[in-house]
Amino acid sequence: MSESTELRTTPLTAWHRQHGARMVPFAGYEMPVQYAGVLAEHAAVREKVGLFDITHMGEIHVTGAGAEVWLDSLITNRVTGAAIGKVTYTAMCRENGGVLDDMLIYHLAAEHWLVVCNAANHAKIAAWLDSHLPPAEVALNDASFETALIAVQGPDSRELLGRLAAVAPHNDRIAELEFYHAFTIEGPGGEWIVSRTGYTGEHGYELYLPNGDAVAAWEELMTKGEDLGVAPIGLAARDTLRFEVCYCLYGHELAEDITPLEAGIGWAMRLKKKEFIGREFLVRQKADGVPRKLVCLEMTGRGIARQDARVLRDGEDVGYVTSGTFSPTLKKALAMALVRSDVPEGDLVVDVRGRPLACRTVAFPFLSARTKGDPRAERTLS
Amino acid sequence: MIPDDRKYTQEHEWVQMEGDVGTIGVTDFAANELGDVVFVELPEVGAEFSQGDTVGTIESVKAVADLFLPVSGEIVAINEAVVDGPELVNTEAMDDGWLLKVKLTDPSEVDALMDADAYGKLTES
Structure with missing residues (x-):
């Protein structure tokens, strides 16, 4: 993308600017790369709690009878049979086994799934899904530009999240929420998804909410987390945090010329599935030896x-x-x-x-x- | 305020002269742009270089910056404190975070560098 192309903003862009963030172009968005400094921000998440604006991620809803079967034909992992509330990490590959993107797939409700992909691959994945013609009864709804995403990460994330007015009535569910599980609640402006997931290696949550609810939720988290030492965290620390726990980052450990087996995410593959794009190549690569x-x-x-x-x-x-x-x-x-x-x-x-x-x-x-x-x-x- | 007791370069370094020895560091502006500095590599004492030579690197978590020698001469001292504690470049860029001392081959090279006013204008723009 050339620099003259207008960058997208998130509902929180003005907040970031007002709070001294250094803003950089990232995947077509203007995003905060750091606030106080990467070392301080990194430590805040490891020791206390930090907030990330990751609204740039792509969110595509897949609904209808057979949605899971169709998704399973495109991904390396399996979503068929996943209980409602389960989150599945998976890769999506080309026929040659190269990774198009890694993503989370949420089972939100009966016949309702949510694909969350990387911002840099959002257009590619949206086009890929479109071109692999879903059956008539399956509908795609790309909600990326209406959905804000705030990650609350760190040892005190549960305490902080539970202080949000919209979330507090559901604190018993938060207490029981297991890693890679999520549930939906009613927020002021519509449905929120409370997800126990993250990209830091710490106990943490990701909160999907309508754009209109983002600023109030963020400010409430900052205010109510003051005694916990909450800090806003930029993309630079997001990278060092995921790096230390060896989570793959697309464009680094994952790419179209790297297979999931090479990247060490074979655990997110179900080669026993009868069919998915890339399966044939990956079965052969596993048998022949990964290069x-x-x-x-x-x-x-x-x-x-x-x-x-x-x-x-x-x-x-x-x-x-x-x-x-x-x-x-x-x-x-x-x-x-x-x-x-x-x-x-x-x-x-x-x-x-x-x-x-x-x-x-x-x-x-x-x-x-x-x-x-x-x-x-x-x-x-x- | 930018101290007027030294000269500055386009590469955001400063040179403070004492006799024919110049102390060299990077400016607050450069340190801030780099972010948290975590690694500094400096040349050997006794080595000789020409103006503009790359004599070391300064690395933050995210970025790598070359250190250019703003004047020709022989390295007569390096700041071991910065090698051991690179964060000094962020906290004390203009003082204790100095990087090296050079005995100038041609002290007039310093005259051509920017004064505080000119450097101030550079970083404002």
Whole structure:
């Protein structure tokens, strides 16, 4: 997208600007990349609670008899049989096994499903769904531009979410809500979805609400969370948070030239399903052996490996860095890399702008998630 | 206010002269633009460079910036405190967050750099 193209805003864009956010173009939207600073924001989510405006995500409703069967023909995971309220993580692939996008699919009600895709892939996925002609009884309704999405993430997220006036009457349901489950409630401007999901590795929620309810909900969360130390969090910290727990990010660990098996999300595939786009290729790739694998690297030399840096073993190019940064929690330079499957554990070198940087493979993930169980549980470090 | 006791470059570095030795750092503006600095790489003491040479890198969580030497000369000191605690670049860019000291080959190179007024106008625009 060229810079002259007008960027979309969210209902919260004015709030971000007024509160000192640095705004950047992202997937056609003007989005906050940071407020107080990425390290402070990162720590707020790991230790307390943070709010993210992720309204840029795409939301496409799929309704009608047979909606789940049709969805199952397009995704690697299975939604048929998912109970109402269940959230399913899945990839959607091309015939060649390349990932079009990763997404969440909500079973909202009988014959009512919601596909939540990445902002950068929203137009592509909307077109892909359209072109794979749903049966007559299945209807698509793209609600992306009417739906706001606020993530409330961190050990105190449950406490904070429960203080929202619209949510408080449902606190008993929140208390019972399991990871990757959701329910709907009536908000002031229409239906809200309260979802126990997130992209930080912390206990957290994502709140889907009509655009018109977003500013009031956000401000209420900021005000009522003051004593909890709530902070607004930009996209930069969203990235470092997901990176430490090794969640895939489309455009990095996932892409059209990477298969779910290579990216290590084979757990979100049901190859026993009779049919889905990409299945044939993926069954064969699994049988023949996956050519590449995702590995975790810790820099042992001084420096930071960034995306696209080549990975070398004994001078031979064996792959590239998909994401690399300084880990705010572990306070060291770490990277995820897609390398040849035959690369053993041990010492490697990353080419950082022409200079060799020593590193070694470490266990996956760098930091264990606390999405289930005690939100302040002691962590396992890589 | 931008201190007028030193000179500035287009690359948002500052040079403060004492005799023929210049202390070099990045400006508050640059530090703020970079965001939280987490890694600083500086050259070896004793190495000689020409004006404009890349002599190091400053990395924030999200960005990498090259450090250009604004004057020719020999590196006579580096700030180890910044190497050990890169956040000094954010908190003390204009003072304790200095990066290196250079013995200038040609002290007149400094005269051609921007004064505080000119640099102030650059960062306003």
